[in-house]
Amino acid sequence: MSLLRVCSFAKSLGRRSLADVRMCFAERCQLCVLVRSGAVRRISGTLLCLQRRNVSSVIPKPEDAKKRVHEQSQLLDVLKVRIQQLQSDFVLDVQHAKVQFVKAPSVGGGISSGRTPKGSSKDKNDIPKSGQMVTKGASKSQPSRWMEKLSQEKKNKLKKQQHLQQKMQRLVKDKVPGKSKGGKSSLIPTGTTHKTISSAAKGSKGDTKLWDEIRAAVSSAAAVTAVASAKAAMTPETSKQKRKDSKSKGADKEATKRTTTECKGKDEDLAEVEELEKRLNQQVRHWACSSTMDSFQESSMGNSCGDIQLSIRSYLEACVFGGDIERSHNFLLSQHRVMSRRKHLTTDVYNIMMRVWAKKGMLNQIGRIFILLEEAGLKPNVGSYSAALECMGRNPNCSPKVISRCLNQMKEDGVTVDDLFSHCVFQQDERDMLLKAIQTVKPDYEPCHTLNASQCFSPLVQDFYTKREHHTYPKLDFTQEELQERFKRQLRVEQACTVTIDSVEAIKPVTEHMARMRELLAEQRAQWQKVLLQALRESKLILTKTNTKDYKLNLYPYLCLLEDKEYVDIMIQSIASLPLSGESLKILARNLGNRIYTKYCVRQKHQNRTVEKLASIYDAYTDLLAKDTKVYNVLPREQWCKLEMEQRSGPTLQGGEASWPYIVTLELGTFMVDMMVKNLKINSDILNPACDRKLIPILYHMYAFRSTRQVGFIKPHPILTQMQQEAMETMLAFDSSVMPMLCPPVPWTSVKFGAYLLTPAKLMRTLEGAMQHDQLLEKCQNLHPVFDSLNQLGNCAWRINKPILDIIISIFNDRGSDELDIPPPLSEAPKIPHFNPQDPTYTASEKAHMKREVINAKKKCSEMHSMRMDALYKLSIAHHMRDELFWFPHNMDFRGRTYPCPPYFNHLGSDVTRAMLVFAEGMPLGSKGLDWLKIHLVNLTGLKKRSSLQERLEYANSIMEDILDSADDPLNGKKWWMEADEPWQALGCCMEIANAVRSPDPTKFISHFPVHQDGSCNGLQHYAALGRDVIGATSVNLMPCEVPQDVYSSVAQQVEELRARDAAKGLKIAQVLDGFISRKVVKQTVMTVVYGVTRYGGRLQIEKRLKEIDEFPKEHVWDASQYLVRLVFSGLKEMFTGTREIQDWLTESARLISKSGHTVEWVTPLGLPIIQPYHRTRNQVLKSTMQYINLQISHDAKERPDTVKQKNAFPPNFIHSLDSTHMMLTSLQCYSAGLTFVSVHDCFWTHALTVDTMNKICREQFVTLHSQPILQELSNFLLLKYCSTVQTQAKNKKYQEYRRLMLLLAKVPQTGDFDLQRVKESTYFFS
């Protein structure tokens, strides 16, 4: 018996019914039962007081009892009655139980039901039930609704379980007739024991005999389940797989017999299926050996931890964080007490409370929770034991005996001491306490740590990790001291959570009116602050008072996480950033909720004292990056892990906190919005004294109607908007995560840790609330290459291109410019026409027309406003950073494409933002650098697409005059740069070239300018390489050619031919289109076809292009686009036959997989697991006081997959996963070669000096990637994943489907004979 059990043994007895005790121990040792039953009798005298004590722990303060609700007092009553009952007559009690047994004849089954193979959870479920039943019988004199309901619930559940049980038994009977002794006895006793029991009950014989009977029943039942569990265990053992497979094979053979008579053609099919199954079988066995099979099977069930569990966890954590231990304790107990709620609890939830008690050093409370755990049928895990031991470590007078007993039991449960240290997440001094406890027993114990070096890498990166002699990892151009200083600054920023910066409009002079308005606004704001603070406090008070039900989750703990003032500040801040036309309640609420969450996370890190440790590790880490230190041959991630390992004491850096479920974030957000709408008022005469003075709300909640749906909107009152616009406030407040980092980001070392210092960041961007991605990632063994690649991208330092920024700001602050993509201010917006609808001089149609004008003008205004604000944010951030060096931490989307985390200002943005950024590090141009700059400039203009590099260079040289003119006098000169496709980057490039040319030695000119190399139609490149399709490969430049091939032009050409043919035939629309078909018209559609654009989308794209052509007759646009999209599609089909085939194969596979009820999942060649989150939508309603918010959740993995989306998205997602792999490979190799490298998906950037090296690496990595049997491996993976569990043959149709899927998956498309190695010589592959 465990120590914990013993120390709280008596209590536990008090809480349990006899049946409870009986069944609990039956499993362990039957002898015990006898002893225990004796003990019960002995103890029963003291039961009452024990029970009381226990109850009083449930109700913490007796003086509070008055306030307590009925439920609890009733519960007390129930318990009391039960105790009386126990005291009064033991036999009677048993009788009661028996009566129940007689009533429900299969309770014998019920007993054994406890021992279903799945573990003891069900078993425990039964226990209190029989207890409750008994009480019900006894306390009939004072029936209460509560009890009735409860017992009704239990009864229903019991029935269900019995039903299940019977099924189970039948199954067992069928399967193992007399295979073992236990099995045999199980057949008869289940029936007979009932009889004996019931007869015994009737006769009310001596209890000893009864006990014997019961024991017999229990033992036999236990035996039954032992057999059952052995047989029916659903673990993916190979034996089982074999059995199943052989079964299906048998069926196959039968089927073969049948079909031979019908037709011979199917024979081959079947043979193939058989062959496949054999192959699969072997693979399965192979996989099972390497134990990865688990992940295959589990992944589909992994999502069982749903929203509710997450809600419970985050609620408890919030309570604990706020120091509200009483609330969290009561909550856990109330969850635990009721079966329907208990099922949502996991060991980790109990552990949260254990941790709390451990901090307080209350061992007895921990003991109680251990009992609760056992009651719930859960096994204590590492977390539980570490909490227990920590608590013992905290108690200075804890006897070593206790500790060693605890350790013993831990051993029994299969947890080793080392596990504690390697698997637990420690806060504060938890780890040290734990170690202290262990060292009192084993004085010389030191946790042994090994870098979990599961060094099995994908062949793609094997060499990268194992052969490092020649690697020269780049150093940053900073001293260690500088980096440490930068770290401190960044830390300060993140600790503050918000950054307030001057907007670029601050340069403008302040008029008197503006000043007055600002003053007014500031006054109002101070007022609002006061009001909100008051309101928040009041509503918190109300929440504490009205929260009567312990088990009900409410917002109170979430409102205690931060200082009241911080909540208010967040609210006030959100007013300033509200768009003109309002914001939908959902989005506003989500933003508010997320802000609070971020702040809470940062505070949590403080409380856990991780900040100090982070600082010390980071300081050491800078050693790797700084230029003035020794050269390392380890990667940042490896170094960080090593450092963490070395500085083990103290808290763990990566937090183990649960992220909030979406619904909680929203609820909290709506609560705050509601508070704002209700409380924020303004005087109506504030702007116009002529108005009557009334207090009017500044925000109002109204509905907008979209077709048949109504969407709740929060809109600013016109008065507020007017004030804000006239005040033109120049301070912008941002979340700290919006700003680039001031020091190199923390390297990603695990799924949960990396990027910002304190602000939480996700490794994989997912839809709000989608958990399947994280679960997959966490299960994944080896994500190191992915981490390393992200770290490499994040480690690139940037700075602002000041001359460009200044020009942009000057235009921005002037009147903007639509041509140059600088949004003009609202003063440039079209005036909203004013008309009086009552004016009788207008006719109806005139009125309608004017109305439309007004609508359009308003729409345009609000669009312009939002564009302007977006640009304002970007420019202001850039302006704020103008003298800084900064970094963009990176993460990725679910297909592995990488993105910088800061949302507004980053190098992925538009031409304007890209132009503002240059590398912080400079490199000399070298011999070819200047040429590359010139070629890059020509590329940016969009001209000379089909010219060779040499020709482009010559062209650049021929226009040097224009280039220099643009650089010298961008705004008043010839303005050559403005004609370019990407004018701002072109201008930047002009300036760089001018500077280089004018420097004494251009080859030594230090350039910071990034030169881009673009994949030409990257999606098609991957398709062509996959299919080794010669024609396709040539047209997308995989094949070396003199001049670049341009797939868009060739498609345009082909379309033109088809059009001419149709025109000759007299097709009118073909004639209309004469002379309008160009590369530009088809480009976007061709590009997106590979990414799965539909005809519908394609038509819209072409329509847009055609509308841009002024000469094209507008009335034909629709027909022409319809016609053209058809031609483009058929043209592409002809050119890329191989591509088509692969695309079709992918689509069809996804369709069948999805139809079989699975989501499509695969692994990139680099080992990144990918799952498509498209499911049928589920509606969830959030009921807030303001309105109900209907959430349509389409990513819930428990819903059936959305076949259409799964199938349409698979080919593009797969290709994206490949291009991201290519990018990551290139980035890793560039890192080892010491290059600066960043990417915008399929556009790679580096210094002019290193373009050639990067090009070489990029091509080599493409070849390496595609030399892998990618499709074959995909096919193998899918077969293993979706076809290794054989369908039962009972449903023939199902089996047919399954067979079709298997055949399809096995049929990898044939490849052509393109020689992949040629890519290495192709100049225009990336150019």
Add this chain to the structure above:
Amino acid sequence: MSTQSFRLLELMLRSSCCHAIRTRPCLQKAALTPTTCVPGGRILHKRAYSLDSFGPGRPSLGPNSHQPRSERTPPSSALVHRNLSVAAVQGQFRPLCRYDYLDLGEVEENVRRAQACKKTRHFIVDPNLANVVAQHMGPDLQDAKTVIFECNPGPAVLTRALLNAGAQRVVALEGDRTFLNELQELELRLDGQLEVLHCDFFRLDPIGCGNVKPPTMFTDKLFTDLGISEAAWTDDVPVKVVGILSQRNERGLLLKMVYALFERLSVFRYGRIELNLFISEKEYKKLVSQPGEMMHYRAFGVLWQMACDIELLHKEPWETFIVSSRQNVPSSKGKLPNDHLCLVRLRPRANLFSAGLTPSNASTLLMMVKQCLAKRKVKLIDRLNLWSPDSGSKLLSELGLPEDILTGNVYPEEYLQLFQLMDKSKEFTQSWLYEEILENPQREGWG
């Protein structure tokens, strides 16, 4: 299989029944006149009623407005004339003239043709039903001024029934090209009583850009082509529309039409167009739901009730209609019964645009009603105060409504009065409610 064969049997039975009646055309037609009360007529009546009385959720509405009409149309000379002529011309061949009786066609044939339609549509093929509908089109059917728009006639059973009932001018607006030929043939055989157009009444005045091709059309073109000019609102009903509302987007169409009505856009520019539409029972119940039925009392019902006299003319089980898709009877998921299609008459009130409401400020009324009824269990006073602080109680007392009335408890007429009061007060015209209207996308396509 079995269900299909059963259906076939049913159809055969039904058609043979019809034949039995049709063999005595005089008698049957005569039955429609109250003077000679013959079994045929009673059969019709019985059909119409039996369904009603067994309907599960029969609404407890005023007996006048929502009962199928019981009184039959008085006989007219033209009708008698035509019926007599049928008897007279039997056996001879000559071009059909105004008074010739049109054969409604073989039911099987019509069913086949209807089911060949590619879009999901409901069709009237049952001659009895067609006749019932024709009778409901009112006594002024034979008035030369009355124009009837028949939407999507399909195999033209109802068209013929209408003509048989003496309609002087029927415009068949058919959206599906496959039915056009036959309709045009019929048009040629007649003497100008029937005009056939390739046009979908429910897709008039599209929002999107691009060139408009039939069956989509703009109202002004349609009406100009037909030579119908704008009429004052208080004039008589210039056009009666009869048809089956598309099941796919029932609510959307009803909303669009009521918006158009209030702003006098689209067809309502041409006067008080009367709609006689088959809509699903479920939607009908919502349309006429009363204050207090918080689930179903919605803005669109309020607006229709405000704008029109709503009259339930007839209820017919789904099974009588032929559907051109596999799914025959819609599943009734909600709480409302949905066993029938209801022929509902929506006749715009002549006095709608009096006392302050005009087509130009109607959009604010629409907005107000929609905002109020987005949630039915909120206090009206809160809404009013939101638009103009502190004026809620004043308005309510003027209207004689209690302070704590919920928005779902206010009658349509009261909303209209409320709006009229608001429109007069200075505070409300300054309110954002008035600004809001214009940028609301709700009426796209009708504005």
